[in-house]
Amino acid sequence: MEQNGSVLIVDDEEGLRFGLKVFLSRNGFSVRESGTLSEAKDLMQSIFFDVAILDIRLKNKESGLDLIRTIRDQNPNAVILIITGYAELDTAIDALRKGANDYLQKPLEKERVLDSIRKNRELSLLRRENRQLKEELKKGNNEGKIIVDSFVMKEILRTADQVKNLAPNILISGESGTGKEVLARYIHETGNRSENNFVALNSAALSSNLLLSELFGHRKGAFTGAVEDKAGKFELAHKGTFFLDEVGDMSLGIQAKFLRVLEEKSFEPLGGNNRIKIDTHIIAATNHDIPSLIKKGLFREDLFFRLNVIHFNLPPLRERKEDIGNLSNNFIKMYSRQYRKSVDPLGENEIQILKEYSWPGNIRELKNLINRIVILTDQEQICSEQIRRFLGCSPEEIESPIPTKTTFHVAQSGTLAERLNPVIEEYEKKILIQALEKNRFNRTRTAEELGITRKTIGRKLHSYNL
Ligand SMILES: Nc1ncnc2c1ncn2[C@@H]1O[C@H](COP(=O)(O)OP(=O)(O)OP(=O)(O)O)[C@@H](O)[C@H]1O
Ligand SMILES: [Mg+2]
Structure with a gap:
């Protein structure tokens, strides 16, 4: 057993x-x-x-x-x-x-x-996970730290600082990769709920039934397969923050249930017969334009008003180019430490080249580009020529980040699954990044190319923390 x-x-x-x-x-x-x-x-x-x-x-x-x-x-x-x-x-x-x-x-x-x-x-x-994340931040490992220089982002942080301890419902919108989750974590980590959990759930990645049981939890026997009680994410986020990602992808049925939780500040586990009270800061995010979903009848207007007490719209990176220099250099620092390499910060000219690009995949794309450069460079100082080369070519034209020979490290002990899973994940992650870059971060096209659904892409991006 x-x-x-x-x-x-x-x-x-x-x-x-x-x-x-x-x-x-x-x-x-x-x-x-x-x-x-x-x-x-x-x-x-x-x-x-x-x-x-x-x-x-x-x-x-x-x-x-x-x-x-x-x-x-x-x-x-x-x-x-x-x-x-x-x-x-x-x-x-x-x-x-x-x-x-x-x-x-x-x-x-x-x-x-x-x-x-x-x-x-x-x-x-x-x-424990939350504690680890905090410790990483303290140690100066910048993974997850929010970097802002542009006026518009500084204003967003200023408003976030003003409201975070009041815990109003918040809706964060913005293109994919603009930092919606990073902002939600910032609000949690720097607010007065940081001792409790930050619980994230991606609604696009789950089927309706699974989403319901993840949100509300279930009692044993609530449905076939519910062999034991399971606490829902709402319960786990009690006194903390609940981050509902891709809220625009929720079905209308689930939207109705979610609205009820927001209105009553309580919920009922599936198969249970008592309502559980919650005190949770709710932050939702979407990369859809919710008003146009409302017009099409795909999103409930009353839920939108409930969520939209405070609205942050994160501009795409191409509209806040002042952020590019500092972001790039922070990513260089982070990846240099991770790969134990010494790579210097970029100079003015190199940053200028990055500013001229349009970044359809926003900060995620910038981060992946820097990741690739730091992995592949053998110089301490990245020059303009290198940046152009990495930016201008499709990923296949640059040396492939997917090794043709197996260079992955396979653990020497453990069950077969324990030894293989990390390697498979690492490989899958690289294929995914490459396909996303090739398709200019368009998830639908990437999904078609890889023969998987858009939902699966969302789930994988989330689980690999990309
Ligand atoms: N201001 C920032 N400072 C540092 N890193 C950032 C910032 N914004 C985003 N990132 C990094 O960019 C990546 C994408 O950010 P995040 O996951 O928050 O985007 P998102 O808007 O939630 O994207 P999606 O809609 O695809 O879920 C992450 O790796 C994150 O660490
Ligand atoms: Mg996200």
Whole structure:
């Protein structure tokens, strides 16, 4: 059976420990148990736990609460659940303050234990990703950092700074690659919700049914295949920010459901019968012109007004050329570090050449171009001639970024899938970039050429962080 992780149960009631152990083992966890604090501490010396379930009242006036700190120190991402007696709300609140993730009342409902483990593990994974992103930013690794020089972008950031802590619904529009997601992340990271999750979902990449279950989550048995409870993205973004990408691609049916969430600030999981309240900053993005979708009857006008409390329209790169110099040099710095090369910032002449180009794929295209130049150059200083060569030719004419021989590094250990997947992904990513560049970032034409759907392109761009 799949390994779900290791669980420590600390409770002085042997029967309860045993029942829970059998149940969780059946659900794929490896479980250790103890009746006292000192025994639990001994176990922790040798085993790293992903989940701890602690009884508040143990024998000899001991309390599981005293273990919270030690467990957190050992594993900051551990899920800590507290077992309380009936009507011990004060103690439960105290436990949450001390760092527990959830509390469970006696008599224990086993399914509820499992739900809580699953939900909190997903949340802690997301928190870890968010933390990692922040650390990268702090370390000066500029991936994800927003760079603006042009007046129009500075004004957009100024407005974003003014409103971000008020969390109004925001709609960001702009051509593909203009930085809609980067702006949404900026709002989250620099606002007062940054301690909580930034959860992104791309509506164009999913079928309607999948999108519904991703948004709202589902209860076990809600439909064929719903074998367990699953928390929706809205729930995961509680107190944080929910970024709904490509909102213009949502079907009218889902638009109606989404509107209801915005109006009522609550939602109902599929197959569930209670509404869950949410406090989430909603930011939606689109590269469609929503008013013209409304005219065609493809987008609900009431949803547009709900979302459009604050509207940022990101201009294409060709209309804000002042941004090009700094963006390019930041990308050079980033890729030089990544490939351990030393490449100097561009000079005035080289930047001027970049400014004369029209950038149909916007900043994404500029970033990919710099990526390619840094990979392929063997000089420290990029000259005008090189830039012209890389810009003027279609990607096939320049040395192909797709190696003809396999130069990918295949891991030496792991299952076949673990060893091959990263290589396949790397290869796929390169083919995708090449095809996009060739088709001047027109997704429909790229999709036709590659024999996949436009949706798949959207999903892949998103998953490869391109
Ligand atoms: N102002 C900026 N500073 C630095 N990097 C940026 C900026 N704007 C965009 N980028 C980079 O360009 C790429 C595309 O940005 P992003 O994904 O935010 O665009 P998008 O508008 O959401 O595109 P799409 O509509 O295709 O989803 C990303 O790799 C991002 O890091
Ligand atoms: Mg995007």
